[in-house]
Amino acid sequence: xxxxxxxxxxxxxxxxxxxxxxxxxxxxxxxxxxxxxxxxxxxxxxxxxxxxxxxxxxxxxxxxxxxxxxxxxxxxxxxxxxxxxxxxxxxxxxxxxxxxx
Numbered sequence: 001x002x003x004x005x006x007x008x009x010x011x012x013x014x015x016x017x018x019x020x021x022x023x024x025x026x027x028x029x030x031x032x033x034x035x036x037x038x039x040x041x042x043x044x045x046x047x048x049x050x051x052x053x054x055x056x057x058x059x060x061x062x063x064x065x066x067x068x069x070x071x072x073x074x075x076x077x078x079x080x081x082x083x084x085x086x087x088x089x090x091x092x093x094x095x096x097x098x099x100x101x
Contacts, residue, residue: 045071 007015027033042064049055049063 042068 024030045064045067046060049067050060055063
């Protein structure tokens with residue numbers, strides 16, 4: 001389907017959500033469907049810690065696990081900061097009163 005310039009951003013998102021639900025409704029094995037992307041994501045950390053491929057598989061896996069954990073912790077920290085910043089804006093929008101009325 002060609003991209004339509006007459007759709008709003010909300011309509012395009014809704015169309016994409018419909019397509020995703022249709023895809024998953026017709027997918028026999030979701031795990032195998034997403035396996036290539038999952039494998040590429042995990043291999044990214046192995047390449048990061050051992051770009052020349054000189055480490056033993058065990059050491060590469062150990063280091064990749066730590067690199068993956070650090071990545072996830074960085075995402076969690078960024079999310080926490082974003083939530084805190086959003087919460088700090090809310091009281092100001094309510095005239096300094098963040099109580100539900």
